[in-house]
Amino acid sequence: MALLEIKNLHAEIDGSEILKGIDLTVNAGEVHAIMGPNGSGKSTLCHVLGGRDGYEVTQGTITFDGHDLLEMETEERAIAGMLLGFQHPVEIPGVKNIYLLKEALNAKREAQGLEEIDTFTFMKQVRELVASMDMDDAFLHRGVNAGFSGGEKKRNEILQMLLLEPKLALLDETDSGLDIDALKVVSDGINRMRGEARGIILVTHYQRLLNYVEPDMVHVLYKGKIIKSGDKTLAHRLEAEGYQEILQEAS
Amino acid sequence: MTETQELEQLVKREYKYGFTTDIEQEIIPPGLDEDVVRMISAKKKEPEFMLEWRLSAFRHWQTMTEPEWAHVHYPRIDYQALSYYAAPKSQEELDAEAPESLDDVDPKLLETYEKLGIPLHERAALAGVKGANVAVDAVFDSVSVTTTFKEKLAEAGVIFCSFSEAVENHPELVKKYLGTVVPQGDNFFAALNSAVFSDGSFVYVPKGVKCPMELSTYFRINAKNTGQFERTLIIAEEGASVSYLEGCTAPQRDENQLHAAVVELVALDDAEIKYSTVQNWYPGDEEGKGGIYNFVTKRGECRGDRSKITWTQVEAGSAITWKYPSCVLKGDDSVGEFYSVAVGNNYQQIDSGTKMIHLGKRTRSTIVSKGISAGHAENAYRGLVHIGKTATDARNFTQCDSLLIGDRCGAHTFPYIEAKNASAQVEHEATTSKVSDDQMFYLRSRGLSEEDAMNMVVSGFCKDVFNELPMEFAVEAQALLAVSLEGSVG
Ligand SMILES: Nc1ncnc2c1ncn2[C@@H]1O[C@H](COP(=O)(O)OP(=O)(O)OP(=O)(O)O)[C@@H](O)[C@H]1O
Ligand SMILES: [Mg+2]
Numbered sequence: 151m152a153l154l155e156i157k158n159l160h161a162e163i164d165g166s167e168i169l170k171g172i173d174l175t176v177n178a179g180e181v182h183a184i185m186g187p188n189g190s191g192k193s194t195l196c197h198v199l200g201g202r203d204g205y206e207v208t209q210g211t212i213t214f215d216g217h218d219l220l221e222m223e224t225e226e227r228a229i230a231g232m233l234l235g236f237q238h239p240v241e242i243p244g245v246k247n248i249y250l251l252k253e254a255l256n257a258k259r260e261a262q263g264l265e266e267i268d269t270f271t272f273m274k275q276v277r278e279l280v281a282s283m284d285m286d287d288a289f290l291h292r293g294v295n296a297g298f299s300g301g302e303k304k305r306n307e308i309l310q311m312l313l314l315e316p317k318l319a320l321l322d323e324t325d326s327g328l329d330i331d332a333l334k335v336v337s338d339g340i341n342r343m344r345g346e347a348r349g350i351i352l353v354t355h356y357q358r359l360l361n362y363v364e365p366d367m368v369h370v371l372y373k374g375k376i377i378k379s380g381d382k383t384l385a386h387r388l389e390a391e392g393y394q395e396i397l398q399e400a401s
Numbered sequence: 402m403t404e405t406q407e408l409e410q411l412v413k414r415e416y417k418y419g420f421t422t423d424i425e426q427e428i429i430p431p432g433l434d435e436d437v438v439r440m441i442s443a444k445k446k447e448p449e450f451m452l453e454w455r456l457s458a459f460r461h462w463q464t465m466t467e468p469e470w471a472h473v474h475y476p477r478i479d480y481q482a483l484s485y486y487a488a489p490k491s492q493e494e495l496d497a498e499a500p501e502s503l504d505d506v507d508p509k510l511l512e513t514y515e516k517l518g519i520p521l522h523e524r525a526a527l528a529g530v531k532g533a534n535v536a537v538d539a540v541f542d543s544v545s546v547t548t549t550f551k552e553k554l555a556e557a558g559v560i561f562c563s564f565s566e567a568v569e570n571h572p573e574l575v576k577k578y579l580g581t582v583v584p585q586g587d588n589f590f591a592a593l594n595s596a597v598f599s600d601g602s603f604v605y606v607p608k609g610v611k612c613p614m615e616l617s618t619y620f621r622i623n624a625k626n627t628g629q630f631e632r633t634l635i636i637a638e639e640g641a642s643v644s645y646l647e648g649c650t651a652p653q654r655d656e657n658q659l660h661a662a663v664v665e666l667v668a669l670d671d672a673e674i675k676y677s678t679v680q681n682w683y684p685g686d687e688e689g690k691g692g693i694y695n696f697v698t699k700r701g702e703c704r705g706d707r708s709k710i711t712w713t714q715v716e717a718g719s720a721i722t723w724k725y726p727s728c729v730l731k732g733d734d735s736v737g738e739f740y741s742v743a744v745g746n747n748y749q750q751i752d753s754g755t756k757m758i759h760l761g762k763r764t765r766s767t768i769v770s771k772g773i774s775a776g777h778a779e780n781a782y783r784g785l786v787h788i789g790k791t792a793t794d795a796r797n798f799t800q801c802d803s804l805l806i807g808d809r810c811g812a813h814t815f816p817y818i819e820a821k822n823a824s825a826q827v828e829h830e831a832t833t834s835k836v837s838d839d840q841m842f843y844l845r846s847r848g849l850s851e852e853d854a855m856n857m858v859v860s861g862f863c864k865d866v867f868n869e870l871p872m873e874f875a876v877e878a879q880a881l882l883a884v885s886l887e888g889s890v891g
Contacts, residue, residue, distance in 0.1 A: 200846050203838065228848035240839040244861030250847065253857065257848035293861065310847065 151216065153178045153349040154199075154318055159210035161198045167208070168194045170374035176318070176349040183352045183360055183385060186371035187393055192353045193237050195371070196322045200234040201227050215317055228254075229261040231317030235307040235324050237353075242294040247306065250294050251276060251313055258314060279312045282342075284335045300327035308339040318349045325352075325359040337362030357389035370396060377401075432481045435459060438596050441486045445565055448572055458585035458595030465589045472781040472813055473721050473750040475694060478659060485597045485630075550614065557613050559643075560605040564632050567603035574605055578636055582665035582702045582729070590661040590723075591698040594630045598663070601632035606641035606672075615871055616645040631662040637672035639705060644675040646871060660719075662697045670705030670732065677870055678726075679878055681718035684749050684885075692720025692749075699726035703735035703761075711738040712755065713869040715878045717885040720749060725783065727756035730764035730792075737766040740866040742878070744859075744885050745778030745810070754783040754815075759792035759825070768799040771863050774810035775886055781813040788825040796826045803833040804862050806855070806886065834862075856883040 154176040161169040168191050176182050184192055198205045199212065201224040212219040217230055242250070256266045280287055283305050295303050304324050311319050321340070328336055340363050344350060352363065360368075360382065368384040369376045370393070377400040378384065388396065438459045442452040467478070554561050560571060568575050585595040606612050637643055647664075660682065666674050676699075685692025695718075701710035712726035728737030739755040757766035766786065774780040786797045803812035814831055836858045844854035860867065860879050867875045 197842075200842070202842050223851075224842065224845040225848050225850055225854075228846055234846045236843065240837070240843045242840055242843070242858060242861055244864035245857050250844070250857070253849060253853070254847040257850075257853075261848075314847070 183365040233316035235321040237322040248290040461586040462592035564601040590696040598632040604635040608638040612643040633664040642673040648679040664699040666701030668708035678714040685720040695719035697724040706732040709736040716743040733761040744773040747776040756785040759795040775806035788820040
């Protein structure tokens with residue numbers, strides 16, 4: 151059974167249709183890359199998968215790990231194992247990063263019938279992850295994303311992913327705004343998540359991330375539809391030729 | 402006429418009101434005139450100076466009218482329809498009214514205690530269950546706790562007692578300080594309080610003494626039925642310091658709709674007073690019916706050089722809150738601080754803020770006000786920063802933030818600045834924000850429920866104020882906010 155199965159998905163924002171019939175299947179163990187020009191609907195797809203209010207699904211179905219995803223609230227999706235890494239992570243002043251991490255982890259544990267994690271184990275685990283992301287412990291005690299640089303925000307998203315160990319990670323342009331070293335660190339993080347039981351969707355504009363995290367499939371999203379899918383060589387082609395050629399081919 | 406004769410006469414006069422049974426004698430019938438004031442004083446066996454003080458307050462009150470400038474609306478209060486004295490009830494009477502067990506207590510109240518994380522053994526006592534004191538004793542051993550507290554305080558020379566006890570045992574201190582910060586005629590409600598106040602707390606920390614404990618712990622176990630006209634006086638002598646916490650996060654119900662308390666703080670040279678409040682009186686129901694009118698006058702005077710007074714408040718309850726804890730910065734280099742979270746939900750009305758009156762040289766004040774409005778609530782910040790002619794190089798920083806939840810509530814800011822000295826530096830920052838959809842989506846996508854997400858954003862918004870609360874109360878205050886904002890999402 152596929153981990154994620156999207157069939158003929160149509161979705162609107164404020165009455166205008168943004169997604170116009172998307173089909174996508176991701177199996178456990180696979181990494182998929184979604185590419186496409188600005189405004190083609192990549193982030194919209196992520197938000198629809200996350201169940202954001204105001205994004206109305208007008209047609210189609212989504213199954214996630216055996217659940218009818220469209221019947222679930224945002225937090226239920228998270229607890230069922232979906233993690234959305236945001237293109238623009240929002241600032242939440244006054245809420246310590248460490249506090250959010252702990253609450254998020256405990257929300258998941260509670261749903262699994264586990265006790266709250268004890269502070270010692272938690273701190274140990276988080277410190278290791280922070281070090282692996284080449285971040286300073288000080289980040290844990292700052293407000294969530296508050297005053298973080300663009301790259302720091304993205305690392306923070308990966309940190310959350312590593313802690314929460316989702317079944318499916320949807321990473322929306324996690325590579326944008328990263329310097330070369332950070333790109334390596336983030337890629338390493340994603341590769342560590344990669345595994346038999348997990349699916350990963352990478353939304354990206356650049357081949358350079360895919361050099362580090364090799365995708366099993368690459369899809370091109372254009373005007374709300376996947377117009378082409380292929381293996382990793384498709385991304386190489388895009389990098390070399392740009393979208394023009396492929397768009398023409400598809401139409 | 403000697404005092405005894407006078408008392409006798411008063412006692413006789415009571416009969417005029419037709420008191421026949423023992424129980425009824427404990428209550429003075431509704432209405433307020435000089436006789437009632439005399440009776441209150443007599444019942445409390447007060448010395449002559451207290452009676453005179455009350456009477457002059459009463460006379461002043463009669464010349465005053467209720468203020469109307471606040472951003473609140475309520476039906477006229479008929480002051481002649483209120484009762485101004487009810488003696489503390491005997492244990493038998495209390496038992497007769499008390500619920501037999503927790504099973505007889507309003508389940509909704511119990512649910513709230515649970516959400517607030519109040520320990521089981523305290524719940525019964527808070528809900529006034531019969532014999533619950535004993536239960537508290539058993540677990541807390543509160544008698545011995547109390548004794549330890551008392552011994553410790555006495556050793557340090559700190560006086561901490563009820564106001565009535567202070568009048569009885571330390572009249573010279575009461576006489577010296579009472580009304581020196583909030584004069585009898587300060588405002589309508591303060592005058593009323595001065596005439597009829599029931600009881601309250603008294604703290605005196607002698608020269609050079611750091612009070613060996615937070616006065617909260619003690620207070621929390623013991624405070625009960627403090628009454629509608631509470632009077633508190635705290636004095637820190639030269640170099641002394643004390644931290645006092647009033648109130649309780651547990652919802653407190655009270656028969657009296659009008660609460661008009663007065664709190665006076667006096668800090669002498671190098672003294673420091675930290676006064677924290679968690680207020681959670683009954684706010685009325687979802688439609689705005691019922692609820693306490695909380696009209697409070699709180700003021701501290703930094704009388705000495707380098708003294709410091711800090712007010713921290715979490716205002717969550719009451720139907721109407723009208724409250725401006727203030728600092729009069731008389732001493733040179735004295736410091737005043739005000740940290741406030743005021744949350745209103747449903748039909749609550751809040752008009753709160755502070756006054757910082759700079760008189761001494763190089764006086765500094767900080768104001769951090771966080772107003773949260775949800776439902777149909779109206780939340781106003783009203784603040785005055787006054788820099789007097791004599792206050793050379795005074796500084797003030799004000800940060801005033803409002804957070805709106807939903808679109809039917811209101812936030813208002815009324816900052817007044819009066820600078821009479823050109824060297825003053827006054828900074829004011831104000832923001833109004835909404836809990837954004839982006840924030841809610843972000844947190845929910847991490848597995849938090851809608852309510853938890855909201856609470857997280859709100860407590861983040863209040864962080865600067867919570868940091869000022871004594872540790873244990875910061876956690877409770879957070880839980881209290883969550884309960885207060887229940888039903889404001891979705
Ligand atoms: N709230 C909204 N109301 C109307 N249109 C919207 C709204 N949000 C997004 N859109 C439109 O939906 C389209 C898809 O946007 P989306 O953010 O999904 O693009 P994207 O593929 O992620 O682009 P980028 O590569 O720039 O991140 C855009 O044309 C955008 O303007
Ligand atoms: Mg995007």
